[in-house]
């Protein structure tokens with residue numbers, strides 16, 4: 217069980233959260249201008265690093281807010297959490 | 309007129325029996341008025357809401373304020389739960405957000421309220437809740453949305469116990485769970 221620090225509520229157990237995949241995937245400015253391949257790339261292609269990964273989480277059983285977290289995919293250590301709209305903090 | 313029946317009404321007798329020893333008091337507080345208020349806390353509408361409530365909207369996560377017979381609990385950065393006695397009239401609150409961007413929605417039927425009080429209240433809840441419920445960190449003036457026995461609840465600490473707000477459709481399950489969790493504390 218991970219202990220995930222919600223930027224609003226503080227540390228809560230993992231069971232209160234839902235995972236939302238990679239963070240900072242911007243919606244295309246003009247989706248209709250994209251080729252099928254570009255659109256598919258936006259929809260389905262995500263980074264899959266071994267190490268620190270900025271990803272979205274929702275505190276679904278708590279304050280129900282979405283936020284971002286930098287989690288190490290190899291160790292599960294969470295290096296930072298930050299609110300929607302904030303830039304990814306430098307975690308070295 | 310149809311007779312109203314509260315979600316945990318069937319447990320009244322068992323709650324009373326479990327409360328007899330004095331170690332614990334279990335009861336349903338049915339039909340409280342509950343209002344979901346959403347408004348930008350920096351807006352004029354929020355000031356008007358605060359004026360109607362008689363208290364500023366708490367902006368610190370996990371806190372609640374009391375104003376007379378009202379309790380205002382933080383649910384999110386732009387969302388609060390106002391708990392009021394049965395029959396509370398909230399036209400003025402509605403009016404406070406009418407001009408600005410905000411909403412006041414009657415969610416009284418969404419959850420019912422269970423009282424878990426008495427010397428063993430914290431021990432009983434701790435069987436199914438991961439939060440630190442000690443009064444030094446979670447006393448009156450705090451609130452939390454979390455899970456209790458895997459069920460989503462809003463917890464509001466009181467002077468000698470907790471109000472547990474639970475969805476109506478989960479109330480019977482949680483009531484049964486509370487009675488089971490209480491067993492070892494009632495000897």
Ligand SMILES: [Zn+2]
Nearest residue numbers: 222225275279
């Ligand atoms: Zn939260």
